[in-house]
Amino acid sequence: MLTIGELSRATGVKIPTIRYYEQMGLMAAAERSGGNQRRYEPQDRDRLSFIKHARDLGFTIEAIRELLELSAHPERPCADADTIAIRQLQIVRNKIAKLRPLEKELERIAACCHGDSIRDCYVLQSLANHDMCVSEH
Amino acid sequence: MLTIGELSRATGVKIPTIRYYEQMGLMAAAERSGGNQRRYEPQDRDRLSFIKHARDLGFTIEAIRELLELSAHPERPCADADTIAIRQLQIVRNKIAKLRPLEKELERIAACCHGDSIRDCYVLQSLANHDMCVSEH
DNA sequence: ATCTTTTTCTCCAGCTACTATAGCTATTAT
DNA sequence: ATAATAGCTATAGTAGCTGGAGAAAAAGAT
Structure with missing residues (x-):
């Protein structure tokens, strides 16, 4: 389990930006600790790295949302x-x-x-x- | 004297954008008609064309403000x-x-x-x- | 003079993708 | 137990416009 700070350092995405992505629905609402702090799984880091890479390449949030949608459906055509x-x-x-x-x-x-x-x-x-x-x- | 619509057509700058520039202080507050509509002089068209050209070249509003400031002082160095x-x-x-x-x-x-x-x-x-x-x- | 259409007015909200602040609470290290 | 660090929410701000609502003014037609 990672804190938001660890996730931030692991991906290079700033903490407020991670929260913003959660708000925008790019990242699922994270699990919470007893004291209401976000806790992340390793797969969340992969997803966020994907988002960061796509943002670095200039994809819009909307386009990234579509790409993430697609990757959730492995049987769909690649086109x-x-x-x-x-x-x-x-x-x-x-x-x-x-x-x-x-x-x-x-x-x-x-x-x-x-x-x-x-x-x-x-x-x-x-x-x-x-x-x-x-x-x- | 030009109406804001005529000024818009003459320069290719949209009407709300002209009002926005006025708000930002790039264009002086225009004279008004009896019915409170903006009326422009030919030199306003030149100034707005200047602004448009600079915006098209990617200058920020701030940079354009500086350039306009400079052009108001012909004796200053060109540097x-x-x-x-x-x-x-x-x-x-x-x-x-x-x-x-x-x-x-x-x-x-x-x-x-x-x-x-x-x-x-x-x-x-x-x-x-x-x-x-x-x-x- | 009246009617209709077009233009303009102000004010305010929304756009993208964050970023920053304020005031508070949780966790960790000593 | 205490201090330092990290995290929480909510809100507002950034650049440069753009769009809408509702009202008033101007212009053209009759």
Whole structure:
């Protein structure tokens, strides 16, 4: 049996976050000690590690809930889990695709400022004037 | 003079967002019509466009506040604005740097699942077992 | 002038995924 | 027995909006 602090150290998930996951229904309500403190089984640690790993990969709570649902039904087809992973991959790729033009634009804006005073600051001019941008965003 | 709807259409910023910016002090409290509706001057449109452009580039409200502060003082050195832009570039680069390993990991997880049922689903196994990951994240 | 439609007003709640505080109690170590 | 550490609940706050309710104003049609 683990205390919430031990579970936290074992998984790298902060204590308030563990309680939050319980509230959100990702973790089952833990058993309690005589003094009303949460006590966990080893399998709770596995489940929480799964959640942490998925969160680190950017899956939403909702998506994780679905994945956990699926893993509770070993006979179901694997395709559903695959779909969720592919969806997440799309989300991550979209984010990267949006950030890359921003990076380029900021490089340009930040690198080119050779003015001395705000009056002719390239950064501020660029922000004021969208036409100066080299790409869409 | 523009109504809030016209300003919204002119800049692509939604009406509640314009009111929110006013609340946050990014936009000055607008003049009002006899019937208490907001009326804007052309320079308000420029300011809001500036804000929108900066938001699109991922600057926080706080950073935008600083940039607007700076642009109100044309005699100050340009370096301050440059610093803010460079900081934002760092933030964007960090985000990309974090997302790329996730992309790789998700590609691997999503592509390799050849099992039929959840029992031997590669997606779920990978999430359960961090050791299967090829990179840190 | 009246009627209808559209726009705007304020206030407040909700979103994601936590994080932090306050005030209290339980457990553990000495 | 006492002190230190760890845990409890409940509530509010974070960023940056977004949406809804209910009322009032403005604009267009007759």
